[in-house]
Amino acid sequence: MLVLTRKTGEAIQIGDDIEIKIVSVKGDQIKLGINAPKNVEIHRKEIYLEIQKENKSAAEGISDLFAILKNVD
Template sequence: MLVLTRKTGEAIQIGEDIEISIVSVKGDQVKLGINAPKNIDIHRKEVYLTIQEENAEASKEIHNLFNILPKKE
């Protein structure tokens, strides 16, 4: 893991397309601004993990559906 120190108004560049800016710092909260192409999904980690869990559950349900369908011989 790379750890960087930045002040309000400073930024971090990731590749050519993603820029993360420090918008403000208040107590233990940091506000980030993220500029990235529209085709890149950006989520808080807890939301991302929930999406991954829901996708895994949905794929299990599809697998179960295939198990009850008649098989071609």
């Protein structure tokens, strides 16, 4: 993991298309501004993990459905 120190107003560039800017720091909270192409999905980590969990659950449901359909005459 790369760890960088930035001050309010400073930014980090990821590749050619993604910029993460420190908007403000207040107590133990940091506000980030993210500039990225519209095709790049950006989520908070806990939301991303929930989406992955839901997708996995939905995919398992589809394979269960296929197994049931195989047994239908």
